[in-house]
Amino acid sequence: MHELSLAQAIVEIATRHAAGRSVCRVECRVGHLRQVVPSALQFAFALLCDGTELEGAELVIEEVPARGRCRTCGSETLMTAFPLQCEGCGGLDVEIAAGQELLVDALELEEQMTTEGICHGR
Numbered sequence: 001m002h003e004l005s006l007a008q009a010i011v012e013i014a015t016r017h018a019a020g021r022s023v024c025r026v027e028c029r030v031g032h033l034r035q036v037v038p039s040a041l042q043f044a045f046a047l048l049c050d051g052t053e054l055e056g057a058e059l060v061i062e063e064v065p066a067r068g069r070c071r072t073c074g075s076e077t078l079m080t081a082f083p084l085q086c087e088g089c090g091g092l093d094v095e096i097a098a099g100q101e102l103l104v105d106a107l108e109l110e111e112q113m114t115t116e117g118i119c120h121g122r
């Protein structure tokens with residue numbers, strides 16, 4: 001399952017930042033091109049968190065739309081479906097500008113009830 005390895009990456013980042021503290025919420029941003037099924041990612045996340053300091057933590061997923069720049073005509077396109085195609089000229093030679101990210105944005109820790117900002121890309 002594709003989502004399981006992504007969930008694993010999220011859990012690793014969150015665990016490192018939590019440093020032994022209890023986590024009640026993890027906010028992440030996932031690019032559209034990752035083709036993640038949010039419910040499957042949440043399921044895998046809950047599975048991996050079982051028995052760790054992340055147990056019971058809520059995973060909040062924000063989807064990032066895919067954007068690309070055409071190498072032929074230079075226009076920017078918001079891509080919602082495959083194949084990735086330029087809206088300007090219909091070309092397929094599109095450079096990906098956004099949509100491939102997998103970021104853990106923030107952790108909400110139980111004791112402090114504060115949100116710790118994280119910017120950690122993969």
Ligand SMILES: [Zn+2]
Nearest residue numbers: 070073086089
């Ligand atoms: Zn174009």
